[in-house]
Amino acid sequence: MPYPSTTDLVRAAAGGDQQAWNELVERYKRLVWAVVRGHRLSPADAADVFQTTWLRLVEHLGRLREPEHLSGWLSATARHESLRVLRLGHRERPDENIADDPGAAAPGPESALLDTEERAAVAVAFSRLSERCQALLRLLVADPAPSYSAVGAALGVPVGSIGPTRGRCLRALRRLLDEQTASA
Template sequence: MNDEQALVRQIVQGNVRAYQTLVERYQRLVLHMIRRIVQQPADVEDVCQDVFMKVYQQLPTYQFEAKLSTWIATIAYRTGINYVKKHHRESFHHSFDQLDDTDILSQLPNPEDVVQQDDWHAFLHRQIDRLPIHYRTVLTLYHLEELSYEEIGQITSMPEGTVKNYLFRARRLLKNALEAHQTREKNYE
């Protein structure tokens, strides 16, 4: 029995302190995902808390078929998506309807952003926040959490091909946005 399995068994037997260890171990993963999906900083912590409450309730059904991190990320993804559907229905549909690159390209970057932002780091993160939810999630899981295409597919229930495609399109959009920002900066100088 490995460390993770032992931890899960302790939690299922009612050891709440063991659960605190699990929360500390996976809170960054959940936070990164929820931050990218939910976006409103004021709501992020509440949604993260909901995720860990669900993880605790569903832990007795966890059969070690997938890695624990993947299983927790799946719950985080579903909770985040449900939250956006429930509280920001408009922006959710907006996000999904805009999967055509030409539409996104016309909005990325926003001309106001280019004028406002001098710092390209901040500019880039604003552009990421403007991407559709699936693009943002895939980018976060691949680059920040360093998960494989297969794991991202398991979490989001998307085929691997779709994951690769979203990743490629998201990065190309961001690269174009960065180029536009750089051009603007050069002209300004």
């Protein structure tokens, strides 16, 4: 069977094709999750936003103007719903390069099934990155990798800022890894 395009899947799902819909969920669930997790919601809020995003897509299946840009639409919708939940809860989001509260943003290595010390080190270093860097890197490693315009939509930042921010966040991650190695 040929690999169907996103546009074909959206059309088929709009007509009620469950298999096509399942394939869309399979393709884009990691991206939606990355956007939601990048906003540091509680587990219950994250679940709500994830679910709401897919329900919104069902509502709009027949009305999407550019189904080939689904990753951008999903990113923008998941961001919009995440911000709505954050505003309802009146929570503040700090915004610096290194987190004030190391370890709070990601599960610690003790909760993971680790193959190697290196993977544990990456997990710890990632958890010490700023919220903004974590959000960006989560998106960049989503499979399939979203376009920069989808990343911009997910984070509410100009597309032109993504490359430089990516570089800065990767340098910060490398610095944290080096520090851990040095202190080990």
